[in-house]
Amino acid sequence: MHFQNTLDCAQQLDQQDPLKEYRDKFHFPKVGGKDVIYFTGNSLGLQPKNAKKYVDEIMTDWAGLAVEGHFQAEKPWWDYHERFSEKLAPIVGAKPSEVTVMNTLTVNLHLLMVSFYSPTSKRFKIIMEEKAFPSDQYMIASQVRFHGLEPDEAIVEVKKRNGEHHFRTEDILQKINEVGEECALVLMGGVNYYNGQALDMETITKAGKEVGAFVGWDLAHAAGNVELNLHDWGADFAAWCSYKYMNAGPGNASGCFVHERHHGQKDIPRFEGWWGHNKGRRFLMEPEFQPEPNANAWQISNAPVLALAPYLASLELFEEAGMAVLIEKRNRIVAYLEFILQEIAREVHCNFEIITPQERGTQLSVFLHGQGKELFHYLMRNGVVTDWREPNVIRLAPAPFYCSYEDMWKFGQVLKDYFKKE
Numbered sequence: 001m002h003f004q005n006t007l008d009c010a011q012q013l014d015q016q017d018p019l020k021e022y023r024d025k026f027h028f029p030k031v032g033g034k035d036v037i038y039f040t041g042n043s044l045g046l047q048p049k050n051a052k053k054y055v056d057e058i059m060t061d062w063a064g065l066a067v068e069g070h071f072q073a074e075k076p077w078w079d080y081h082e083r084f085s086e087k088l089a090p091i092v093g094a095k096p097s098e099v100t101v102m103n104t105l106t107v108n109l110h111l112l113m114v115s116f117y118s119p120t121s122k123r124f125k126i127i128m129e130e131k132a133f134p135s136d137q138y139m140i141a142s143q144v145r146f147h148g149l150e151p152d153e154a155i156v157e158v159k160k161r162n163g164e165h166h167f168r169t170e171d172i173l174q175k176i177n178e179v180g181e182e183c184a185l186v187l188m189g190g191v192n193y194y195n196g197q198a199l200d201m202e203t204i205t206k207a208g209k210e211v212g213a214f215v216g217w218d219l220a221h222a223a224g225n226v227e228l229n230l231h232d233w234g235a236d237f238a239a240w241c242s243y244k245y246m247n248a249g250p251g252n253a254s255g256c257f258v259h260e261r262h263h264g265q266k267d268i269p270r271f272e273g274w275w276g277h278n279k280g281r282r283f284l285m286e287p288e289f290q291p292e293p294n295a296n297a298w299q300i301s302n303a304p305v306l307a308l309a310p311y312l313a314s315l316e317l318f319e320e321a322g323m324a325v326l327i328e329k330r331n332r333i334v335a336y337l338e339f340i341l342q343e344i345a346r347e348v349h350c351n352f353e354i355i356t357p358q359e360r361g362t363q364l365s366v367f368l369h370g371q372g373k374e375l376f377h378y379l380m381r382n383g384v385v386t387d388w389r390e391p392n393v394i395r396l397a398p399a400p401f402y403c404s405y406e407d408m409w410k411f412g413q414v415l416k417d418y419f420k421k422e
């Protein structure tokens, strides 16, 4: 269908949307009594309405069963986390045995670096992107220092070219080949939080493996957003948070991927705990650690079941809808949003620039030349929730589960009014 900047066109697109019933499965905050237009599913996804039921189930089991709940609850707590693997595997392109859920994202990246960053005098460098998400910068620098190395020497950043807003695959590959045998680890954000760029993870993973490095991915902005094939790409590990596109609630647990080639090893460097111990023998309380034969070997503590409940609720929706349909809608709704932005720019002559390249997920980052923060506040007052990143970027992420084409059109009208008033 040919896009038009009209309510009629937007409503027709909504009519054709195979995910249109999903909007009603989420709670929307309201401004002036009306559901907001929510562009921040890349920061905190909306609450699925079925999440409360999953939490209540655990509260009820805890009240009625207490300790017996570990084994007698409807969904027993002692292996509650194992319910996630089957559901997460297709989202990240892994075998269920390669996926587990535990802790939180930065913590998991630290734990995975224990296994996949063991620098030697010859091979000690880490390749990452410049201006990565701050937590990743702190995490990697502190790991490097922990090994007695200097971040300046051990961390190699891939930079954007002058005047460009995105990374070029060829520059990343060149850096990997240049560092070559000194490269211990390539660890990057699969989708960049700032410009919304989806990196060519397959090509980069292959290049990293070819120089003999480990390759890991921070998928905070990628999981539930873009197509992932971690197993086939041959990535060594990955981790993601569940509260962005995965709608699992604030601060909720992180998903992890460890490639099966690393499973079943007793001598791999790893911080261990009883929840990673052979499931059948866990309660025999034996002195020697026997790893689970899969990614669960990286588990440490018993699972935070109450926290995990909304994540499980959310994954039910992913399972039902399927990533392929989500990605198809994502492509269309982002294209429509881009079209609307271009139409408004033409109509009111405003000065902004979309810095997200075509290799992208559902986020468009809009660079404003002047007065960005005022626009951000104006949008908020008018029921459009976006987010602001220094120095002058507004990020718009229409999550395909619950954003409508009509939202995109309405947003365009609010934007137009703002620039007209100026």
Ligand SMILES: *Cc1c(COP(=O)(O)O)cnc(C)c1O
Residues within 6 Å of the ligand: 104, 105, 106, 107, 133, 135, 136, 189, 193, 218, 220, 221, 241
């Ligand atoms: C959101 C995000 C995080 C957040 O880390 P937490 O440990 O969950 O607080 C880390 N890295 C990236 C790239 C992110 O986008």
